[in-house]
Amino acid sequence: MGFQAALPRILRVGGGVSGELAPLLATLGLSRPLIVTDRFLKDGGRADALMDELHKAGMAARIFADTLPEPTAASIEEARAFLEEGDHDCVVGFGGGSPIDSAKAIAVLAVHGGVCRDYKVPHVQDAPGLPVIAIPTTAGTGSEATRFTIVTDETTDEKMLLAGLAYLPTAALVDFELTLTMPPRLTADTGIDALTHAIEAYVSRRANPFSDSFALSAMRAIAPHLRRVWADPEDRPAREAMMFGSTQAGIAFSNASVALIHGMSRPIGAHFHVPHGLSNAMLLPAVTAFSAPGALRRYADCARAMGVAAAEEGDQGAVGKLIEDLTRINEELRVPTPAAYGIDADKWDALLPLMAEQALASGSPGNNPIVPDADEIQALYRQAWGP
Structure with missing residues (x-):
């Protein structure tokens, strides 16, 4: 029986590995990341700490922190517009499934254009967008290792499944210590x-x-x-x-x-x-x-x-x-x-x-x-x- 398997190019697992973002980006030849996160992680200082480490390494990082708990087509468009204001060569999804799912969709639209509905299953998007690096802060979605993302069309209340190798993160930092404060x-x-x-x-x-x-x-x-x-x-x-x-x-x-x-x-x-x-x-x-x-x-x-x-x-x-x-x-x-x-x-x-x-x-x-x-x-x- 034949089958195809696909995994992130780099998967680092263990306590504290989220602190290895800067050297990971350097390994991949990337230096201008957009960090996509949520307001909780931004207001709590975690996202800023991540960006500070990147700045210390000489990387030009920016943060988009207005993702929604359930990403919508409109929230993805807002984030894409923010990305296009900068000169970014990759997207870092930092948070639970929603920021990582948002990062995936943003990365594809930034390269291929259109709107999220254009990419809804049965369409399969294998041609890559910008590289995505995933740093999960919850133990649940597994989005750091999947070739899927979910976006809600807020005009129809439909959760759209977007699928293809384009949504598979290039790399993931899986750090259980980020989950210790989960309620x-x-x-x-x-x-x-x-x-x-x-x-x-x-x-x-x-x-x-x-x-x-x-x-x-x-x-x-x-x-x-x-x-x-x-x-x-x-x-x-x-x-x-x-x-x-x-x-x-x-x-x-x-x-x-x-x-x-x-x-x-x-x-x-x-x-x-x-x-x-x-x-x-x-x-x-x-x-x-x-x-x-x-x-x-x-x-x-x-x-x-x-x-x-x-x-x-x-x-x-x-x-x-x-x-x-x-x-x-x-x-x-x-x-x-x-x-x-x-x-x-x-x-x-x-x-x-x-x-x-x-x-x-x-x-x-x-x-x-x-x-x-x-x-x-x-x-x-x-x-x-x-x-």
């Missing part, structure tokens, strides 16, 4: 997001031996440590395991795909402004239970990798324990249902047909072990609604 809610949501990436990559119809190895390794790293970082944010070994697991999960789904959970999650985020990791968590138990009969052995492998089923456990029993554990994770990490989150019930019901249509149009449900129709997706949305 519990963000820790939980991004951690479950990473776990979802690993599970969906492994059960995807596009899984392959390369992605499988990273997906299983990610599950082994994430599952035993997710509750630990929730309970003790300063548990350094657990934070380190979560960060590396998140990157491995990103590599896995970038080289396989995500599936139904992500397809259904994106419309929740677009219409109700639910953070991406949280909307994945809301759907994870119900969609796993729906999908498991289509790939029973693979879901059982997930249960064993996560340590919730013994090696000798039969597939059916292992999958049952997997679904039970995913439900318990949501309970223990206080993941709200859409109802508990405060979403208006009438609006939720009214939007179900459109959300199902948008989920299918994203292409991700087509990678699922069981490919649902629109009615089945609506039924899953209703099941996830909760008390």
Whole structure:
């Protein structure tokens, strides 16, 4: 069986490696970076500290700090205009998934022009934009190692998937010490997001031996440590395991795909402004239970990798324990249902047909072990609604 694998050209992992940005840029022959970050990291001084180090190395760096928690086409245009005011040769995404996703889109538009909608899947953008260097500050999206980015069209409330090798960062600095100050809610949501990436990559119809190895390794790293970082944010070994697991999960789904959970999650985020990791968590138990009969052995492998089923456990029993554990994770990490989150019930019901249509149009449900129709997706949305 043939398959293609793609990774960042340079991947540096470990405590403190975020301080190696200047020498990394020099290695790549780059010296005029635009740092794309968010207001929290700018106001807290972290982004300025990063820029100060670049200035000390004689590099002409500037900061754009007005990314949004869920990047929109308008916010990308604003950032691109800022980039074009300077003479930049690369883009550094510093932050969670949103700044890194923003950096990817900005880098492509800066070279190829147009607007984000021009690059929406099924378009595949392999011709490179400006080089992107990713420095993640959360353990969840894996965006530092993926060939995807997500941008919301604010005029239609559609989360657009942009895909291709152009979005794969040239390099990434994966420093778990940047996650030590993450609050519990963000820790939980991004951690479950990473776990979802690993599970969906492994059960995807596009899984392959390369992605499988990273997906299983990610599950082994994430599952035993997710509750630990929730309970003790300063548990350094657990934070380190979560960060590396998140990157491995990103590599896995970038080289396989995500599936139904992500397809259904994106419309929740677009219409109700639910953070991406949280909307994945809301759907994870119900969609796993729906999908498991289509790939029973693979879901059982997930249960064993996560340590919730013994090696000798039969597939059916292992999958049952997997679904039970995913439900318990949501309970223990206080993941709200859409109802508990405060979403208006009438609006939720009214939007179900459109959300199902948008989920299918994203292409991700087509990678699922069981490919649902629109009615089945609506039924899953209703099941996830909760008390």
